[in-house]
Amino acid sequence: MTSITFARPRPMPTTAVRTLGAAVALAALAGCVTAPQERAAPKEAPIVLGPAVRDNVTPMEAVLACYGDHVAATSRPPIVVSVGDVKDYTGKYSINEGNAITQGGALMVYSALGKMGGAVQVAERFDPVIAERELGYADRRQLGDGRSHQLAGPTGNQVVPWLPYFGGSINKSDYFIVGGITELNYNINSGGAEFAVNQVGIKARTFSQSVGVDLRIVDTRTLMILKTISLTKQFNGYEVGFNVFRFFRNDLFDVDVGAKGQEPVQLGIRAALEEAVVRLVAAVTKVDPKPCLGMRVFDELPRQSAESLRKVPNPIVDSSGARVLTGEAVNAASNASPVSAGDGASVQIPFEFGAAALTGGTLNLLDQIAAAAAKAPTEVVLVARDTENWDAGKRDLLTDQRIGVVTSALISRGIAPGGISVSWRPDKADTAIHRDGPGLQEVAKLRVQGAGSGKGGPVQPAREENTRRGS
Incomplete structure (x- = not known):
């Protein structure tokens, strides 16, 4: 009679158990954070692909479209508005993250004016370097367009390869907008709760902060300030979590699971600047903005840009501005x-x-x-x-x-x-x-x-x- 003896399996070492557990946990976490990847060329490391580019919409899209339509419907010649420097005056800076507030306030104001369509003409004054260089070339008779030009002289007409320039090609502006982002108030209000038993607990909290913007619109010819405006915008954030921190036999477990989020600060600044622009333009066009301001909605982002929401076509303006x-x-x-x-x-x-x-x-x-x-x-x-x-x-x-x-x-x-x-x-x-x-x-x-x-x-x-x- 043949006897068969089964060997008792050896227990897995504690180190192996920990390693296996860590590997399983890592695989589980990786499954939660996977993103589409694409290999652009053979032997290259794959790159992560994200969402497509979209219009940078804000809760003010409908307001800007509505007000642009209201101004265009008056059939007045469009006013010409320029933008000066809209600086960050908060002084908030982090060594790790840099400036807490956008340094592109002027660019946001330019975009807000552009969202109104042709009802408002926008003149470039923020960065005219290229235009000034070309005017310098023209003044030195170095600028051409590939054609010959006839120019009257003391001895009659002469043909020249450079572009004649007699001045007056730059259109004037009627008004300009300047100002800055003047406030950033951290944690102006917070609240929450945390509960734990035997070092196993949950927590939840909310917090708020705010920013302020101050802008003004100025008559270009007289440099008289026609209107000033000061607006503030609050931002809300939240944090929830589950935490385990305790010993099981000889092993210490420290597990944190949770989520937190905050309304984008720069998006809120953009929305505040856009509303300020509407109110400042209203001060010089004398078109009431109240019916349009009632269309702003801050609990969701629109799916369409101001340009697609506009209903009155942009006016066509001739070389004289009429x-x-x-x-x-x-x-x-x-x-x-x-x-x-x-x-x-x-x-x-x-x-x-x-x-x-x-x-x-x-x-x-x-x-x-x-x-x-x-x-x-x-x-x-x-x-x-x-x-x-x-x-x-x-x-x-x-x-x-x-x-x-x-x-x-x-x-x-x-x-x-x-x-x-x-x-x-x-x-x-x-x-x-x-x-x-x-x-x-x-x-x-x-x-x-x-x-x-x-x-x-x-x-x-x-x-x-x-x-x-x-x-």
């Missing part, structure tokens, strides 16, 4: 009722704010006016936005330019110079706004008479002073 009629404005002008011939017929010629150029469907109206004036005298009323309120000298000069533009356009359409006269224009002492329809004021009135109309008395020059009201 708004060019587009979309519905052009259609309204081009689809205007035909000018009927007959004594007493009156037609409006609109001008944009501060501009003396004819744009959009106005040119079609001039064709109709010339055709109607050939049959009977026609009154042409030059109108502008009722927000125009210039001093007497500037108003007179602008009126002369507008009358001259319309007169030249009618002459080019076959109306004799003597057939155009000014029937009214405001006197220099007349400071009243002569309204003509919603949002419009009368600038001047012309009487246009073609050679074939056969009506009316002698006409007077288009700029005759005795046609002024009150003279």
Whole structure:
């Protein structure tokens, strides 16, 4: 009879048990923190891949889109705003982590202005180094564009390879924004609880901190501060955990499991700066921001950027800074009722704010006016936005330019110079706004008479002073 003896297995050494336990724990932890990895090329170490790039949205996206639409809907020429230095004045610095507050406050303000769309034009003043260098090259006749240019000289025209520059290519700004981030208050409020039995316990706590920003908007021409604003933003954080710290026989176990999180400080600073920008721009555009400010939501981030939320298209601005009629404005002008011939017929010629150029469907109206004036005298009323309120000298000069533009356009359409006269224009002492329809004021009135109309008395020059009201 054969006997079989089974050997009793030896107990695993304590060191091996610890090593195995550590390996199992490490594998479990690794499974919790794995991230996608990609090997870019053979024999290279794999790299970790994260989420895709997205728009840097804040809780203020809807507010910026809404306010940009409100300003654009006024049909005013866009104001030109620049940004100075928006510094970190808190002085909070860590040797390990560096500055606690972003050093890019000015860049955040620039982005906030850009989110409003073309309702606000943004002028670069923060870093004009490249432009200044190119102007220096142009001044030294070193800057070219690959083409030859004709330049008038004492001996006649000459062809030069450099780009002629006569100054005035840089557009001015109307206002600029400056200021800084002035407060960072740590742990202004905290609370929580911790419970343990036999060195096994749980804990939970919350904490808050805050930042403050102070900005101002300044008139570029006069350097007068038009509005100052001071805003503060609180940030909340939390921490929860489970802790074991005790001996089991001869072994000491120290286990910590938990999580903590905090609202991103720099995101909150960006949101505070964006709200400050809306309020400062409102101070100079006179467009009430309250209906839009009610749209801010801080309990979730929007899924769309301000640009995609905007509904009013960006205005098109010509080289002089005047708004060019587009979309519905052009259609309204081009689809205007035909000018009927007959004594007493009156037609409006609109001008944009501060501009003396004819744009959009106005040119079609001039064709109709010339055709109607050939049959009977026609009154042409030059109108502008009722927000125009210039001093007497500037108003007179602008009126002369507008009358001259319309007169030249009618002459080019076959109306004799003597057939155009000014029937009214405001006197220099007349400071009243002569309204003509919603949002419009009368600038001047012309009487246009073609050679074939056969009506009316002698006409007077288009700029005759005795046609002024009150003279």
